[in-house]
Amino acid sequence: MAEIRGLDAREAHLWQAYRDSYRELLSALETRLLRNSGLSGADYALLQPLSTADQGVLRTRDLGRSIGWERSRLSHQVSRMEKRGLVTREECESDARGSMVRLTDAGRGAVEAAAPDHVDAVRTYLLDKLSREEQDLLAGLLDRILADLPYRDLCRPDPSEVPYPQDAAERAPEAAAVGGRPLIAQ
Amino acid sequence: MAEIRGLDAREAHLWQAYRDSYRELLSALETRLLRNSGLSGADYALLQPLSTADQGVLRTRDLGRSIGWERSRLSHQVSRMEKRGLVTREECESDARGSMVRLTDAGRGAVEAAAPDHVDAVRTYLLDKLSREEQDLLAGLLDRILADLPYRDLCRPDPSEVPYPQDAAERAPEAAAVGGRPLIAQ
DNA sequence: TTCAGCTCGGTGATATGTCAACGATGGCCG
DNA sequence: CGGCCATCGTTGACATATCACCGAGCTGAA
DSSP states (O other), X not given: OOOOOOOOHHHHHHHHHHHHHHHHHHHHHHXXXXXXXXXXXXXXXXXXXXXXXXXXXXXXXXXXXXXXXXXXXXXXXXXXXXXXXXXXXXXXXXXXXXXXXXXXXXXXXXXXXXXXXXXXXXXXXXXXXXXXXHHHHHHHHHHXXXXXXXXXXXXXXXXXXSOOSTTHHHHOGGGSOBTTBXXXXX | OOOOOOOOHHHHHHHHHHHHHHHHHHHHHHHHHHHHHSOOHHHHHHHHHHHHXXXXXXXXXXXXXXXXXXXXXXXXXXXXXXXXXXXXXXXXXXXXXXXXXXXXXXXXXXXXHHHHHHHHHHHHHTGGGSOHHHHHHHHHHHHHHHHTSOOOSOOOOOTTTSOOSTTHHHHOGGGSOBTTBOOOOO
């Protein structure tokens, strides 16, 4: 049997920094989000893709994939948000198994109210800490880590179909402010 | 009021890569850990510091700080693990408010059985994806992100007291294999 | 067509995490 | 000393996540 090396201090430090930074960053963001808008991180995670989707509607399956959630978790979360009037469920016309989730006016109001400060928080806690070059460097490393992890089912768009960072601006112009109105972006 | 810019595609990509890579990495690690050892990520998180602590005992407060958990969560988790015979609680002699958590023989057996494969998984999914230089680069960026986040209470060792990455090897020699026996490292 | 095998979404039981509050103690300062 | 405030750990109620399972509908090959 092969000798298995423990992690040396340098390696252990990276691994711990990875977990700690994520945990603390998320904790900071969610605390601030909840205080400023009454939305939890889970609420925002669902509302954000819906708010940029055509008509504010997405098929449940696609919503789940876009945020990397399993069905059961998503279904429970949608149920809770439905009770609060943030979203509604609809039938899926093209596939009778499926269902659609639609943003209500209240739901749209909530995300749009929450988004500016949340985006500002992401800038403050993450983006502003790094130069542009460092941002791209970090994204590259993370992409590589993500690239061949043993996926569950969860399909992100195939990278070959969505060649990413280069020339970002024209790929998703809707992510920038349009007509002077700050858009929902996360 | 200041204009708030949404995230452009480049920025949004970094932010998403950060969350996705973390979520998928952790999911992969925990699935594999649970399958191979019957320990959850939470179990391992507690057992690992205990296994390297002197006598296999830590004050609850210190254990909590070392893994960044709040007291309540830790207390519940310790209760569950106590029922399973992995740890025991003891009184704290030096401070009557406190309590100690002690690894049982079964607990030590469980971590030591789990560790080699878990460490291998961390290598496979994270460390091996990056060159040594990239590892240090990534650690540096993550440290910077973590550095001035609005902490909850959670005290990590003050960076000024524990000057990290440089000359890592001698700071924590116990993290490497000692006497040929693979040590618990995460 | 028919059926096996898959996808999709939902459900209830259970596991886990969070929150607010408590009792007990320690430490500080008058 | 005595009073005040902080820390420590726990608890129970609640919120959220996971797990195993179901029923319905799609799909493709026999």
